[in-house]
Amino acid sequence: MSHRQTRHKAGVGRRDFLKSGGALVIGFGLREVMSAQTTMAARGAVAGPHDARQIDTWLAIHADNTATVYVGFAELGQGASTALLQIAADELDLEMTQIKSVRLDTNVTPNQGGTYSSASIARGGPQVRTAAAEARLVLLDLAAKRLNVPSSTLAVSKGVVSTIDGARRVTYGELIGERRFDRAFTGSAPAKKPAEYTVVGTRVPRRDLSDKLNGTHTYMQHVRVPGMLHGRIVRPRGQRAYGVGARVMSVDETSIREIPGVLILRRGDFIGVVAENEWDAVRAARQLKVTWEATSALPGSDKVHERMRTAGTPEEMVVDRGDVTGAFGKAAHVASHVSRAPYQAHAPLGPNCAVADVKPGSALVMCSTQDVYATRRTLGTLLKLPEEQVRVQYYEGSGTYGHSCYDDAAQAAAFLSQDAGRPVRVQFMRWDEHGWDNFGPAHVGEARAAADADGKIVAYEYHGWQHSWSGTEASAQLAGERAVEWGGGGGNTQGVQGVNRLTCGGMYQIANLRLVNHKLPVTEYLKAGWLRSPLDLSFAFASEQAIDQLAHDLKIDPYEFRRRNIADDRWLGVLDAAAKAASWTPSAPARRSPGERATVVSGRGIGLGTHLQSWGGAVAEVEVNRETGQVAIKRLFGALDAGLVVNPAIVESQIRGQLVQTASRMLLEEVKFDTSGVTTVDWASYPILRFEDCPDVTPIVVQRLNERSMGAGEEVMAAAAAAIANAFFDATGVRMETYPFTRPRVLAALKQA
Amino acid sequence: MATQITVNARSWNLTAAPDTPLLYVLANELELQGPRFGCGLAQCGSCSVLVDGVERRSCVTPVSAVAGKSVTTLEGLPAWYALTRRLARTPDMHPVQQAMLDEQAPQCGYCYNGMIVKAAELLSKNPRPDEAQIRTAMNGHLCRCGTYPSIVRAVRRASDLMTAEVR
Numbered sequence: 006m007s008h009r010q011t012r013h014k015a016g017v018g019r020r021d022f023l024k025s026g027g028a029l030v031i032g033f034g035l036r037e038v039m040s041a042q043t044t045m046a047a048r049g050a051v052a053g054p055h056d057a058r059q060i061d062t063w064l065a066i067h068a069d070n071t072a073t074v075y076v077g078f079a080e081l082g083q084g085a086s087t088a089l090l091q092i093a094a095d096e097l098d099l100e101m102t103q104i105k106s107v108r109l110d111t112n113v114t115p116n117q118g119g120t121y122s123s124a125s126i127a128r129g130g131p132q133v134r135t136a137a138a139e140a141r142l143v144l145l146d147l148a149a150k151r152l153n154v155p156s157s158t159l160a161v162s163k164g165v166v167s168t169i170d171g172a173r174r175v176t177y178g179e180l181i182g183e184r185r186f187d188r189a190f191t192g193s194a195p196a197k198k199p200a201e202y203t204v205v206g207t208r209v210p211r212r213d214l215s216d217k218l219n220g221t222h223t224y225m226q227h228v229r230v231p232g233m234l235h236g237r238i239v240r241p242r243g244q245r246a247y248g249v250g251a252r253v254m255s256v257d258e259t260s261i262r263e264i265p266g267v268l269i270l271r272r273g274d275f276i277g278v279v280a281e282n283e284w285d286a287v288r289a290a291r292q293l294k295v296t297w298e299a300t301s302a303l304p305g306s307d308k309v310h311e312r313m314r315t316a317g318t319p320e321e322m323v324v325d326r327g328d329v330t331g332a333f334g335k336a337a338h339v340a341s342h343v344s345r346a347p348y349q350a351h352a353p354l355g356p357n358c359a360v361a362d363v364k365p366g367s368a369l370v371m372c373s374t375q376d377v378y379a380t381r382r383t384l385g386t387l388l389k390l391p392e393e394q395v396r397v398q399y400y401e402g403s404g405t406y407g408h409s410c411y412d413d414a415a416q417a418a419a420f421l422s423q424d425a426g427r428p429v430r431v432q433f434m435r436w437d438e439h440g441w442d443n444f445g446p447a448h449v450g451e452a453r454a455a456a457d458a459d460g461k462i463v464a465y466e467y468h469g470w471q472h473s474w475s476g477t478e479a480s481a482q483l484a485g486e487r488a489v490e491w492g493g494g495g496g497n498t499q500g501v502q503g504v505n506r507l508t509c510g511g512m513y514q515i516a517n518l519r520l521v522n523h524k525l526p527v528t529e530y531l532k533a534g535w536l537r538s539p540l541d542l543s544f545a546f547a548s549e550q551a552i553d554q555l556a557h558d559l560k561i562d563p564y565e566f567r568r569r570n571i572a573d574d575r576w577l578g579v580l581d582a583a584a585k586a587a588s589w590t591p592s593a594p595a596r597r598s599p600g601e602r603a604t605v606v607s608g609r610g611i612g613l614g615t616h617l618q619s620w621g622g623a624v625a626e627v628e629v630n631r632e633t634g635q636v637a638i639k640r641l642f643g644a645l646d647a648g649l650v651v652n653p654a655i656v657e658s659q660i661r662g663q664l665v666q667t668a669s670r671m672l673l674e675e676v677k678f679d680t681s682g683v684t685t686v687d688w689a690s691y692p693i694l695r696f697e698d699c700p701d702v703t704p705i706v707v708q709r710l711n712e713r714s715m716g717a718g719e720e721v722m723a724a725a726a727a728a729i730a731n732a733f734f735d736a737t738g739v740r741m742e743t744y745p746f747t748r749p750r751v752l753a754a755l756k757q758a
Numbered sequence: 759m760a761t762q763i764t765v766n767a768r769s770w771n772l773t774a775a776p777d778t779p780l781l782y783v784l785a786n787e788l789e790l791q792g793p794r795f796g797c798g799l800a801q802c803g804s805c806s807v808l809v810d811g812v813e814r815r816s817c818v819t820p821v822s823a824v825a826g827k828s829v830t831t832l833e834g835l836p837a838w839y840a841l842t843r844r845l846a847r848t849p850d851m852h853p854v855q856q857a858m859l860d861e862q863a864p865q866c867g868y869c870y871n872g873m874i875v876k877a878a879e880l881l882s883k884n885p886r887p888d889e890a891q892i893r894t895a896m897n898g899h900l901c902r903c904g905t906y907p908s909i910v911r912a913v914r915r916a917s918d919l920m921t922a923e924v925r
Contacts, residue, residue: 082866082903210862217867218855220792220832224868227791283786284778287798354796354804354902355868403794403804404866404903435797654862658908662865665904688801688900696893699906 052393054116054378060143060186062115063136064093068182070164071103074133077117078125079109079375080213082404083718084655085125087211091651092130095204096137096197097177098161101212109399111381119376121407121535122617123716126651130714138194140186147180199649199710206710208654213401225373225400226358226432233360234268235283236421236431237290239276240479243440243683246302247475248488248528250274253295260294269293270424275483277421279429290434301680302529309530309678310345310743313470314449318523323504327517332464336455340554345743346448346543348531348676350691355403356438357410361418362428367394372415373402380412384419387481406666408443408474408534416480436686441479443534444676446471446502446527450547452509460559462570464517465510467548471540472525473502475532488528508544508614508723513552513570531678538616538663541723542670545614549727550740553610562591563731564611575646579622580613582644582705583724587624605630607639608736612727620646620707621721623664625728629736631755634748637698638668638729643721644705648712656717660704663718667725669694673745761825765790766834767841776822781805783821784831792832792871796900803872803899807831808838813879832871835878842882843923853923854878857916858909865903872899877913886917 048065055062065073074093080086086106094104107113117129141161148166149156152173159166167174199205216222241251253274261267267280267289276295280286304312333339359372368388374380377397385392397415405411410433418431433441449470456462474491482488491502503522505511510518527533556566564584571577583589589611607628615621626640641664650656673692677685685691726744734740739758743750760771763780765788774783779798784790784807793816796804800815807816808830830838835855840848851859854877864870873896880887880895887895892913901909 082864082868084865214862214864214867215851215859217864218858218870218874219851220790220871222867223791224794226795227785229786229789282774283782284775287782352902353868354802354866354900355794356796401866403796403868406902432795435799435801658862658865658905661907662904665906666902669904687799688797689799693900693902694904694906695898695900696896696906696910699893699904702907 049110049112051112052396053111053113057115058189060136060140060188060190063133064140066144066177066181068178070176070178070182071105072097072099072177074104074106075114076106076129076133077109077115078129079120079399080401081120081375082401083125083659084211084652086213087209088126088651088655089129089133090212091204091209092134093137095202096134097141097164099164101204101209103164109377111377111397116378119379121375123619123718123720126714127618127716130651134196135190135194138196139188139190142191142194143186143188144177144180148175151175151180205651206649206708207652209652211655223400224355225371225402226355228360228371228400229430230360230362230428233428233430234279234281234425235286236277236279236418236429237286237434238417238431238437238480239278239290239293239295240437240441240483241297241682242436242686243678244479244532245300245682246529247532249300249302250482250488252298254298255296257294261289261292264289264292268425270421272420272424272484275420275480277417277431279421279425287434299681303678303680303682305679306347306675306677309447310449313447313525316525318470318525321503321522321524323520323522324506325519329464329466329517329519332517333453333455333466336463337458338555338558339453339455340551340558341451341453342547342551342554342740343742344450344543344547344550346450346546347674347745348444348447349536349670349674350439350442350444350676351406351409351536352439352442352691352693353403353405353409356433356435357402357414358430358432359411359414359418360428360430361415361422363388363419363423366390368419369396369398370415370419371398371400372418373400373405373411374415375408375411380415383412384415387416387486388419388423406537407445407539410438410442413441413478413480416478420480420484439691440683440686441532443475443532445536445539446530446533448540448543450543452547452551454551454555456555456559460561460566460569462513462515462555465513465515466519467504467509468521468523469504469544470523470525471502472527472530472533474534475527479532490527491534502539505541505544505616507617508541509548512572512576512613513567514572531676531683537666538719538722541614541616542667542726545612545723545727546730546744549612549614550730550734553731553734554740564589565591567611567613575620576613578707579620579644579646582707583622583624583642584611586644586703586705587626587640587642589624604632606736608732608734610728610731610733610735612724612731614723614727615720616716616723618715619648619717619720621724623721623724623728625725625732627729627732627736629733629751631737634751634755636672636733636746636751638672638700640701640703641668641725641728642703642705643725644707645717645721646707646709647717647720648709648715650706650708650717651714653706653708656706657704659718660706660721661702663722664702664704664725665694665699667722668700668729671726671729671744671746672698673747675745675747761821763821763824763829764827765829766831767837772821774821777820779817780807780819780821780824780829781816784816790831790833794868794871796869802869803876804869806872806875808875808879811842811879811882813876832874835874839878852878853919854881854913854916857912857919860915861908861912863905863908863912865905869899869901873901873909877916880913881917881920885920887913889914
């Protein structure tokens with residue numbers, strides 16, 4: 006048996022503190038040491054968020070002329086942690102080797118809001134740049150005084166400030182190393198202009214990859230703390246209707262009596278088991294006999310769209326421009342498309358995990374949340390502790406692509422720790438994660454578009470039926486909290502939980518346009534949350550097929566038709582870039598008809614779409630086997646304009662991932678449920694794309710050096726979904742109304758045509 | 759009853775119950791961070807290890823089944839490579855790991871334990887696989903971030919690295 010040591014102690018350990026203190030004594034006088042020790046002790050000992058107007062909240066300069074940037078965004082595997090440091094390095098005139106960031110921690114890092122909506126660079130970039138510029142201003146000022154020259158005559162390279170002739174120099178570390186800036190932002194620190202960037206815009210290698218490749222990176226799933234128990238949750242395999250939850254009728258404790266040392270902990274319908282040994286906890290959770298109340302509140306996945314479409318819902322007008330009804334009435338060509346999209350799962354490859362150490366007056370929770378401060382707030386309420394007494398630390402888990410079970414796992418660990426009086430690690434099992442996810446919601450979309458005889462789009466209408474996101478995690482709900490709708494995001498549901506004005510017709514110049522939301526109550530459906538590019542695949546699947554059909558009816562090449570109607574240069578840029586990469590040559594659309602004899606037919610399609618910002622364009626090439634119903638996506642091209650792209654290599658990787666994930670979601674992914682609950686609880690029942698079915702993917706970054714940086718993690722998926730659907734039509738002459746394109750569904754659609 | 763296993767050329771006497779899946783022993787007793795829990799059902803491959811040079815899913819392999827056998831995890835791959843290739847010294851990384859880094863292939867990187875282990879097994883049997891052979895060999899390993907194309911490129915690059923090394 007190996008010596009059990011603590012691999013990952015939480016917070017700023019005593020050893021770290023001493024190390025900082027030790028280094029300080031070398032370079033500074035006593036007074037400075039004390040002041041600096043106060044700084045080091047304060048960083049981590051006091052609950053954040055710290056004052057966002059103070060430079061010290063954002064960065065620290067060390068005696069060895071390196072810097073630590075305190076970034077409030079989570080590395081989710083998307084590479085943003087590297088890109089944000091590029092911005093800081095550029096502004097501070099430091100090399101990438103001289104700069105690092107730290108773990109997200111409510112006692113340490115600033116509150117920049119959650120890491121979602123592709124906000125890391127779009128929102129976090131300017132914040133980090135401003136802080137770095139303010140720090141640079143102070144550093145130049147200090148250097149000017151030290152060197153006794155005007156600061157305007159100084160140059161900086163690699164953190165060394167020098168006079169123009171290079172004769173005299175001083176490093177950042179010598180100027181302020183380990184000491185506080187104690188300065189508020191001036192609001193007028195000059196930030197560099199894009200032409201001056203040397204690190205931003207370059208393909209800096211990601212900083213986290215070698216540790217991930219050699220096994221030294223500590224994923225959340227590997228965190229262990231001293232005295233810790235292993236916990237597992239006990240629930241029905243597969244959630245029921247969100248508003249119904251799951252009610253315990255009885256627990257047979259004797260069912261696990263031969264497993265030694267297992268504790269069953271219960272809060273209402275929330276049940277967990279804890280044990281010293283992980284395998285005992287796994288076995289106990291699997292074996293514990295719990296009788297759950299039978300429910301039949303769901304329509305089942307086969308009938309869910311029918312229920313959604315026929316439910317009485319208030320109509321919410323998102324946009325109503327011009328005279329839509331009149332324009333449709335007069336138009337030469339009208340095309341419409343009805344679509345149905347499934348629930349889909351985040352399904353991170355590693356199920357979520359959390360470690361909590363809840364004491365009578367305080368709590369430390371380690372988890373993979375997208376927003377440490379939001380998680381802290383909820384945990385404080387649930388544990389009945391003041392928010393400031395809860396400390397949440399972020400550990401990167403497996404990629405989650407949105408609101409997976411990370412908060413659910415954190416709450417489960419916190420409950421079990423509070424009740425066991427010991428630190429508890431909760432690892433969700435595969436069926437927990439797949440079965441109790443906050444799914445990307447199902448959708449029914451009806452799109453209609455009209456054009457005049459010259460091929461100009463004159464009218465557009467989109468009706469979307471979908472429900473919003475759930476606001477109560479399963480752990481909290483089972484423990485007695487009410488199931489409510491998600492209330493975050495300032496109540497603005499449009500384009501997030503409602504019809505997206507960019508993806509639904511926003512890429513075209515259309516004088517008469519109407520977008521209508523039909524909002525359903527989430528409590529009557531499955532628990533839901535934001536899944537990468539929320540609802541956009543569904544929107545684009547409906548909308549861009551209607552547009553494509555219009556081009557087809559007018560006998561205009563679909564690329565050319567979109568060009569004629571394009572809204573602006575940014576949309577045109579991605580449309581052209583995708584078409585060019587795919588060597589698109591205009592031709593009459595739907596080159597193949599349903600009557601064609603070949604067994605395997607091929608086609609190509611084009612599409613546009615985005616999420617809440619940025620511009621996405623895509624081309625797809627597919628093959629359809631008309632005998633088996635097998636659809637193979639051969640090639641995907643995705644072009645993304647996200648303004649100034651800080652690291653093109655990282656964004657290319659993001660585009661590739663988006664294209665592959667979109668292929669998976671369009672071909673295979675579908676959460677299935679009966680009237681009781683979810684039945685797809687593993688990779689066999691919820692298949693995703695594999696190596697052999699993976700298309701060749703080509704990412705195209707449309708670099709805009711002088712434009713504001715925007716999201717790049719989810720903005721090409723809608724376009725790709727549309728391109729795949731349109732390619733299917735090009736190959737078969739049949740428009741799919743429902744995805745994913747499973748074999749039975751494709752065969753049925755081909756037969757019907 | 760103690761079970762004796764060899765992991766990364768080191769011998770361990772374990773008190774874990776014989777039916778304990780190897781993964782839990784590797785993570786908890788041996789404190790290794792290469793093998794990762796993904797499904798516990800042998801469906802995804804994130805927990806893969808080599809057992810006597812053959813890729814196995816440690817999440818469904820009872821520890822008793824590897825008694826007396828040689829287990830290699832991600833951490834031990836460079837040394838295993840040096841041993842099997844009779845290299846004078848152990849490299850910092852197996853060529854597959856190096857190629858994955860050179861390609862900047864991972865996103866979250868969670869599945870890469872299994873990807874690397876499986877690719878190392880493949881190249882030990884077939885040093886020059888073509889793309890179709892790579893895809894077939896790797897097909898039982900899932901990547902949720904969608905980095906399959908980069909992994910295929912990296913395996914080809916690793917094959918080149920290994921071939922160059924022989925000369």
